[in-house]
Amino acid sequence: MFLRYQQVSRIIELLKPKTIVEVGTWNGDHALIMAKTALRHQTAVHYWGFDLFEDSSESIDVQEFNFRSHTKLEEVKEKLEKFQRSNKGFTFNLIKGNTRQTIRANINASWPDPKTQKEHILGEADLSYIDGGHSIETIQSDYNQLKNSKTIVLDDYYTPDENGNCPTTKKVGCNQLLTNIDHFILPACDRLNSGGVIQMAATGKNFMRKLSLEHKKIEKSSQEFTRTVVTSFSPQGYYSYGKRFIEQFTRFWPKKVKLIIYLEAPLPIKTTGQIETRMFSKICPEIIEFKARHMNNAKANGFVDGKTKNYRYDAIKFCHKVYALTHCALSNPSEKLYWIDADTIFFKPITNAFLNQILPKGYYTSYLGRRDKHSETGFMGFDLQHNSNIDFMEFWKNIYDQDMIFDLPEWHDCFVYDELRKYFEAKCAVKSFDIRKDYEDDHHPFINSPLGGFMDHLISDRRKEAGCSFASDLRTTRKELYWQLVPYMPEEFVVNKI
Ligand SMILES: C[S@@+](CC[C@H](N)C(=O)[O-])C[C@H]1O[C@@H](n2cnc3c(N)ncnc32)[C@H](O)[C@@H]1O
8 A cells, every 4th residue: 555545544643534425436555544534533433435337438537637447336335244244334335437527516415414313414424535646627616516525634645756757747637736725645655657746635624623723823822033954965955855845845844044054056045034055065165075076985985895785884975964064063153053964854934942952051952862873964963152152163174074984993973973972972971962861762762752752754765755654663752744644664674773
């Protein structure tokens, strides 16, 4: 099953619908998953399924961007009846035909709730899952009919992949429809064989109310203040995650927090009073020289045994973070500076109280420590007014400028940061704050620390590809809507440790 489909079950767990409409029943398997999930919370669940079933044709499949084979209505009906025999609370209707006509024809259908006798109406279902024809006309028509549903999940929201490939959203998908509708793009991503990333969107008054409650509560308490976030990404990283980072930063960070981005090559980033870009080649010749000295050395690129890449020795990859961070810190842009990896997602407005919590007064640096491994440097905080700041940053930069990095046991930024931090703690009485200190497990410290209340870090290729970390990565209870929606890690990836 596609990763994004799990989110429909997550929404059912969250909102506990009694009535579910599925536009595009296909073979009925997802209907059973949804019904089983809903029956864990309700004694009676009614399902309406719409599909062309055996009435489809090749030309409709092309028009509707449909790549799946069709199942006969009778086969799906048998499947659902079999399920019904052991789940008496389950009832259903299956409607064959083109949804441009069939939903309209049934929209006022009603039936009594077996417990309360209150009438349910199809057009006001608790959950409508629109995943039938994917032409703009059909999605628009399905949505128009079902727009009074309490929660609506739409499939086929397309975005370009890192190579810029994407289906034509002027013809297919729900992108156009959503331009005029308040909505939320669900985090999980799947890939299209033809190129592009596909996600789901959620809307409807119940769902949006839940989301806005969470956002409003925070917005009221958020204040403006002056701090800086620094990050860096390659041109490929921009298309994979950097673009999203900038959009979400603009949306969720206070207006007086600046974002400074260090770049290897010019990119189409709109700079504003809040967002600044800096080209390494123009302002930091040392990184260009460091890379020129070691670029062609396989060992400095992590290939110490000549064959497999080991991130612990990838000095070239991780030097960008160090040069960007040290250059920014020494250019003194504000009182506080936060390094945040650009493959981070922001999903809730950032508050002053939160920023004080993750770099408290009296500490020079804050970090995500791990018990049995180096720190996770996807996030680091620094008090630039601390009297050790210049020494710390110059020392760090010198380790690269003077090639001393290659005398150390490991050559990545996390190792060097930990060594430096410990040295300054011991020799200069610098105080460091471990943001992760109240969390016992080493697994994914970023999201299990207070940072996880506002952000997600897509550490590892699998999470980047999935578009989110997984519910199974959580070791702490999280109430934020974002974490109620992310899927569980598929079985085959559970072994991957981060
Ligand atoms: C992507 S599949 C649905 C997958 C299913 N919802 C799931 O979650 O497993 C799309 C389905 O929509 C149906 N479909 C496509 N265009 C349609 C239309 N205009 N009217 C009715 N059904 C349509 C197809 O026959 C196909 O079964």
